Amino acid sequence: MNLMPLLLIIPLAWALISLLAPRLPIGLLAIVGMLIQLFASAMLWFSVHVNGPESYAIGDWMAPLGITLIADGLTATLLAMTALIAIICAFYALFYLRQYPREQRFFWPLFWFLLAALNGIWLAADLFNLYVGLELLTLAAVGMVALTADKQALAAGLRYLYAALLGSLAYLLGVALLYGAYGTLSLGQLSNMLEPNITTQVALGLMTLGLLMKSAVFPLHTWLPPAHGGALAPVSALLSALVVKASFYILARLWLQAGFDIMPVSAAQLLGLMGAGAIVWGGWQAMRQSDIKMLVAYSTVAQLGYLMLLFPLAIGVSAISATLAWQGTMFHLLSHGFAKAAMFLSVGTLVLAVGKKGLDDMAGISRQLPLSLFAFGLSAISIMGLPPSGGFNAKWLLLQSAISSGQWHWMIVLVLGGLLTAGYVFRVFRISFVDGPPTDIKPTPLPLELSALLLAVIAIGLGFVSSWPLASMSVTELLPGGSL
Amino acid sequence: MMSTDLWFAVVGALIIAMALFTFIRHTHLLRRILAFNIMGSGVFLIMVGLAQHDQQTDPVPQALVLTGIVVAVSATALALIIFRRFYKASGQTQLDEDTEQ
Numbered sequence: 001m002n003l004m005p006l007l008l009i010i011p012l013a014w015a016l017i018s019l020l021a022p023r024l025p026i027g028l029l030a031i032v033g034m035l036i037q038l039f040a041s042a043m044l045w046f047s048v049h050v051n052g053p054e055s056y057a058i059g060d061w062m063a064p065l066g067i068t069l070i071a072d073g074l075t076a077t078l079l080a081m082t083a084l085i086a087i088i089c090a091f092y093a094l095f096y097l098r099q100y101p102r103e104q105r106f107f108w109p110l111f112w113f114l115l116a117a118l119n120g121i122w123l124a125a126d127l128f129n130l131y132v133g134l135e136l137l138t139l140a141a142v143g144m145v146a147l148t149a150d151k152q153a154l155a156a157g158l159r160y161l162y163a164a165l166l167g168s169l170a171y172l173l174g175v176a177l178l179y180g181a182y183g184t185l186s187l188g189q190l191s192n193m194l195e196p197n198i199t200t201q202v203a204l205g206l207m208t209l210g211l212l213m214k215s216a217v218f219p220l221h222t223w224l225p226p227a228h229g230g231a232l233a234p235v236s237a238l239l240s241a242l243v244v245k246a247s248f249y250i251l252a253r254l255w256l257q258a259g260f261d262i263m264p265v266s267a268a269q270l271l272g273l274m275g276a277g278a279i280v281w282g283g284w285q286a287m288r289q290s291d292i293k294m295l296v297a298y299s300t301v302a303q304l305g306y307l308m309l310l311f312p313l314a315i316g317v318s319a320i321s322a323t324l325a326w327q328g329t330m331f332h333l334l335s336h337g338f339a340k341a342a343m344f345l346s347v348g349t350l351v352l353a354v355g356k357k358g359l360d361d362m363a364g365i366s367r368q369l370p371l372s373l374f375a376f377g378l379s380a381i382s383i384m385g386l387p388p389s390g391g392f393n394a395k396w397l398l399l400q401s402a403i404s405s406g407q408w409h410w411m412i413v414l415v416l417g418g419l420l421t422a423g424y425v426f427r428v429f430r431i432s433f434v435d436g437p438p439t440d441i442k443p444t445p446l447p448l449e450l451s452a453l454l455l456a457v458i459a460i461g462l463g464f465v466s467s468w469p470l471a472s473m474s475v476t477e478l479l480p481g482g483s484l
Numbered sequence: 485m486m487s488t489d490l491w492f493a494v495v496g497a498l499i500i501a502m503a504l505f506t507f508i509r510h511t512h513l514l515r516r517i518l519a520f521n522i523m524g525s526g527v528f529l530i531m532v533g534l535a536q537h538d539q540q541t542d543p544v545p546q547a548l549v550l551t552g553i554v555v556a557v558s559a560t561a562l563a564l565i566i567f568r569r570f571y572k573a574s575g576q577t578q579l580d581e582d583t584e585q
Contacts, residue, residue: 142566149573151573173530
């Protein structure tokens with residue numbers, strides 16, 4: 001039996017059930033559904049690991065009119081990561097949302113639609129299904145941002161929605177141009193057909209612009225901090241850990257799989273420059289925030305910058321450097337997913353306990369919530385890139401790639417980024433460890449602290465088992481010009 | 485002599501450019517929703533117009549545009565409902581960042 005359709009059917013079915021039958025215990029049902037999801041994606045991961053990439057034509061309709069799903073090593077790894085992060089966030093939300101009975105009613109359907117869209121994007125094999133997945137993802141994510149329905153949340157949701165809509169139209173226009181020129185939408189076919197002419201470059205340029213907007217890459221990032229920083233804790237975690245990665249994933253596939261020889265090296269360097277801008281600006285802004293959730297949100301802006309270094313490090317260099325860059329970037333995507341989810345969840349617990357979002361209100365909190373602060377600290381180790389952690393391995397691979405291709409300027413950016421990260425993380429520690437008058441805190445359920453801790457431990461643990469996901473991800477034959 | 489599909493593309497591009505100008509120039513949230521829809525029509529025009537080869541009807545672009553319309557309608561509905569609640573909560577028709585300018 002093929003597992004791929006299951007990964008789309010379960011989220012959609014669960015979404016409809018939680019929408020239509022809100023009297024059921026939809027939170028508990030969600031955990032059951034997530035367990036099935038986790039099991040299915042683990043099975044798929046092992047199957048791809050052993051047998052190589054698989055494909056599936058929905059309803060036996062062949063492309064171009066039918067929809068084909070493809071699972072290669074990268075896809076299977078991302079599916080497993082999504083299921084693992086989502087189930088822990090769901091577990092957290094089960095307890096966290098007790099404070100928000102009204103929001104709970106709408107959180108679960110949106111959660112499932114979000115998951116369906118993410119799985120759809122990882123599995124999609126053609127440009128148009130990627131578009132549909134992106135749109136479903138945007139609609140679900142915007143709904144989640146606006147969940148609390150106060151003025152700030154609604155404004156952040158609108159800002160996010162408008163930026164995302166503009167981005168998706170640019171992407172769609174690029175798809176139209178490519179279909180007009182080549183008569184196919186399949187990524188696999190396009191990768192052999194694309195020619196370096198002006199139509200292709202304009203099309204890829206438009207798609208890139210749209211995807212950069214959706215991934216909130218500096219300087220198009222301004223919608224992200226209010227949306228991620230203002231949302232409920234489990235929502236922030238899902239958005240920062242998974243949602244922004246989806247549009248980056250499409251961008252990476254597009255450039256490395258299809259547009260590898262099409263786009264000029266200078267364009268790849270420009271993308272890297274935007275990434276460097278994100279690392280410096282995001283880190284600097286994170287250091288200046290007085291709201292602890294905004295600090296973590298700006299940290300996401302900075303960490304997204306590292307992903308963009310893929311393009312200058314992998315395009316126009318030797319195959320060895322490109323492989324290192326690809327592995328480093330994908331590993332960063334994984335470990336940042338776990339670490340940032342852990343960070344948002346632990347910060348969410350702190351905010352819930354103190355009742356305020358200000359960084360200064362967290363004075364002395366380490367004595368009352370040591371577990372949450374420990375989870376924050378572990379995730380911070382990975383985000384700073386200190387050994388031993390997933391983040392360290394990712395940044396080490398990126399550094400090696402920069403050295404082996406002789407691009408010293410990106411090394412400086414990597415090191416500077418680490419220092420800035422240490423700066424804003426230690427600001428949180430300095431305040432939370434000071435001796436202050438004991439703050440008045442609300443008791444919080446223990447599962448909240450434990451789920452953040454679990455995610456943080458996984459982020460650290462990735463540093464020990466890095467060969468595992470890396471071996472699986474190199475199963476794919478799709479990477480730079482098929483040379484990897 | 486300009487071929488028909490090129491005409492579609494040129495008109496589509498013109499519509500997109502005009503709508504994009506409105507989207508950037510005007511800060512009223514409702515105007516922006518309208519601009520987004522018009523921009524979408526321009527993209528759809530290019531999609532069905534440019535992608536027709538050899539005078540034959542190609543079903544793929546038609547299917548794409550149909551899906552695109554559904555997506556645009558849902559996005560518009562979501563934008564309208566969030567805008568309505570935003571207006572009720574704040575009495576504003578613009579986002580704060582835009583009014584400051």
